[in-house]
Amino acid sequence: MFENSQESRTNLSELGEFGLIDHLTKDIKIKLPSTIKGVGDDAAVMNYEGKETLVSTDFLIEGVHFDLAYMPLKHLGYKAVIVNLSDIYAMNGTATQVIISIAVSNRFPVEALEEFYAGVQLAAKIYNVDVVGGDTTSSTSGFIISVTALGIAEKEKIAYRSGGKPNDLLVVTGDLGAAYMGLQVLEREKEVFKANPNAQPDLDQYTYLIERQLKPEARKDISEMLRQLDIQPTSMIDISDGLSSEIIHLCKSSKTGMNLFEEKIPLDPAVISVCEEFDIDSTTIALSGGEDYELLFTIPQSDFDKIKGNPNMSIIGHMTEESEGIHLITRANQKLPIIARGWNSLKEED
Amino acid sequence: MFENSQESRTNLSELGEFGLIDHLTKDIKIKLPSTIKGVGDDAAVMNYEGKETLVSTDFLIEGVHFDLAYMPLKHLGYKAVIVNLSDIYAMNGTATQVIISIAVSNRFPVEALEEFYAGVQLAAKIYNVDVVGGDTTSSTSGFIISVTALGIAEKEKIAYRSGGKPNDLLVVTGDLGAAYMGLQVLEREKEVFKANPNAQPDLDQYTYLIERQLKPEARKDISEMLRQLDIQPTSMIDISDGLSSEIIHLCKSSKTGMNLFEEKIPLDPAVISVCEEFDIDSTTIALSGGEDYELLFTIPQSDFDKIKGNPNMSIIGHMTEESEGIHLITRANQKLPIIARGWNSLKEED
Structure with missing residues (x-):
């Protein structure tokens, strides 16, 4: 329960920054008609056809918001998505896209980040949202996650x-x-x-x-x-x-x-x-x-x-x-x- | 040059988390017709009237992306906005809104964060974008910034x-x-x-x-x-x-x-x-x-x-x-x- 035993361990530097994000996002498919362009450019592109656009963002920081001693990385990826979708639902809206950025230190092998992304993708599938952006950067210590969720709502349905x-x-x-x-x-x-x-x-x-x-x-x-x-x-x-x-x-x-x-x-x-x-x-x-x-x-x-x-x-x-x-x-x-x-x-x- | 001499020093805990974000965002006014609701709810609300929506996000992490030994906090706030707007311009789009989240440790007094936000607001003014969200959380060490920029573009003008x-x-x-x-x-x-x-x-x-x-x-x-x-x-x-x-x-x-x-x-x-x-x-x-x-x-x-x-x-x-x-x-x-x-x-x- 308290340890992730990693069978294989690929060092992050073997893939490099660009290789890593390509590797982590290669299986991500976009599904929603509002998603025009997802991962892989300077910005994601969406079209909401005149509805109001909702945007929310949250940090999850190791040692503050989660403890990897008992939080499996797949669950963490899932939860990172969920907490942001919740903000869109709290406006009485429909969540449509998420963007996940992670900052990690060399402590984490590629396989750990794959686990994290598996959780992200599971949540995206269950909640029917597209993952439209993914940035990775290095952290001097620990695991830092930033999630941005986008959604839509009819103007008169939004609950402030x-x-x-x-x-x-x-x-x-x-x-x-x-x-x-x-x-x-x-x-x-x-x-x-x-x-x-x-x-x-x-x-x-x-x-x-x-x-x-x-x-x-x-x-x-x-x-x-x-x-x-x-x-x-x-x-x-x-x-x-x-x-x-x-x-x-x-x-x-x-x-x-x-x-x-x-x-x-x-x-x-x-x-x-x-x-x-x-x-x-x-x-x-x-x-x-x-x-x-x-x-x-x-x-x-x-x-x-x-x-x-x-x-x-x-x-x-x-x-x-x-x-x-x-x-x-x-x-x-x-x-x-x-x-x-x-x-x-x-x-x-x- | 290498130190921010802070005349006054208000501890973060004096304001509390909700007090802090209210304090930092109280002077933020929204200006653009596409911004329906900015800071202060679960999500920001925008309306882009049928144009394509662009979204980009970036991390800036102390010790990786900046060094406070020579980076004044006002400049840091300015740069945090700029690097994200640049992604929207790189799609041949018009930047319209930014959302800034910061994670800070107790090392930073309220006045330091005010300096940071002054830079954010200066950039927002010069580049004519609205600041529509602001989250603060605690960090176990250092200063972590996540910026999400939103923009619009006509479909046929987007440069991928x-x-x-x-x-x-x-x-x-x-x-x-x-x-x-x-x-x-x-x-x-x-x-x-x-x-x-x-x-x-x-x-x-x-x-x-x-x-x-x-x-x-x-x-x-x-x-x-x-x-x-x-x-x-x-x-x-x-x-x-x-x-x-x-x-x-x-x-x-x-x-x-x-x-x-x-x-x-x-x-x-x-x-x-x-x-x-x-x-x-x-x-x-x-x-x-x-x-x-x-x-x-x-x-x-x-x-x-x-x-x-x-x-x-x-x-x-x-x-x-x-x-x-x-x-x-x-x-x-x-x-x-x-x-x-x-x-x-x-x-x-x-």
Whole structure:
């Protein structure tokens, strides 16, 4: 689990920079009619036929966003695509293309980058997007990934963060906190492994949590589902940093307040039991955990009946006037202010 | 010259991640009609009204692509934008938007990032592009920049690398080698400074070279000039890695060979004299130096009269049949094969 045993090992310098990118992208085929020219020129060329174009970009940095001790490279490639597609889906758009740039040191053999690209291509296939650019450069240390995702949307379907109104219902897809608890399990096993490299971890009961961390999925289905339900979200965001941060973003952009109901927050039973095991409050995890890549959106109260009982979506709160502030209403009916997590990941430099 | 003296110093953690990006992007205004929504949502939104969309992305990594010992942060922000716009111009397109993501460690105070963004915004203003996205994240070491540039072009105006034909003339804009020699001068002065921090470098005679390295410009003007001359390039690329690599890219994509004439390569007198001083062959520098951000393109022979004597452009060679190979014809009329530089920048990891 904790090591990639590489059968063969080709040094990057054997291919050279241009040879490497040709090698990694040679199997990439373009499929979508909007993709005119993909990998292999100064810029990719697309044609969106008058629809609005969506563009989003993200960094994934070794030691900050992932740890190769337990993140297989194929999963990393998959996740790098997913986290960016999620941003396009969070605009209620259709993702169409991705561009992947990687910076790597000599530590990585060509075979490792092939694994990474296999994950990229798998995600591109499943989510029906074209990989239209690929740059490689050298890094003095570690593995750095930059992903740019492109998408399209009809103008009137785009869901910005800013359109929420007081009394709008707050809806979240799926369940929360599992990706973060998956990370906690993996971190614990890494310590066990360090202490005893022969230990065989039994992770069966944590499968769901670990999958949510290592192989997250983006909610491509929600945009189509909302269209079928005839619901236009008034505001929308994806949950990358944790529910509390995302709620604050929506409220700040929409100039509203929020009441979030603790008892309504959807948790998988596996999250509840692992939180007990780790002696952590599961609501705190749902609020601050992050990396769930679920969608969080607001809808007018008049759409309540369209969504009631839908197993993919939970109504967890409602917007208020801005002056009322942003609060969690606890199971004990206490009203606690919701505060952003801040920049937890910023570490002191060595 | 070699240090940014920061009068004030605000720690990144005082603002937090979301506070930081708000702070850095608060003065950014969008200007172009194609920009619908810029900074501040999950994705930027653009509308290109049926034109082809161009997208390009690049990494700039501290210790690989720049050295903060002599690169002022404002210049770095400027250059980060320029190198990406150059890719759009190399498609014969019009650059319209850029997205800047940065990863930084705690080593950098907020004021340093403000300097960087001042350079980004200056470039955006001069080149008439909107900054439509800005992500910040933490880095375990150093400063990492990812820039994505977007642009538009009419379908029939796009110049790919692949359209060159045997007998097409090879044209380069401006002059070559100055950026690389500027780097050599700066590297030498850094060593002098290390040995004697009180030394006052006299760099007046190197002004052009140093400017080409620290504050390069992209050839926004060429696309318009070619339009006025009624020239449609058959193939085009920008010179980021050096003339030899770019010629190989054009020939490989166009399935042609090339004869490049040494005596025709445009060199500034400052490059010739500094090459003598450093005892380096100036043709080697022009072939391998890189970072000139000039444009290299091919035109049909029938367009010769349109370009003859134009001070912005030099005819330096012609394409041949692929089977004839890619050669430099020296001043002594020797025929030498042109070989790519390979991955020079890939360093062993510490």
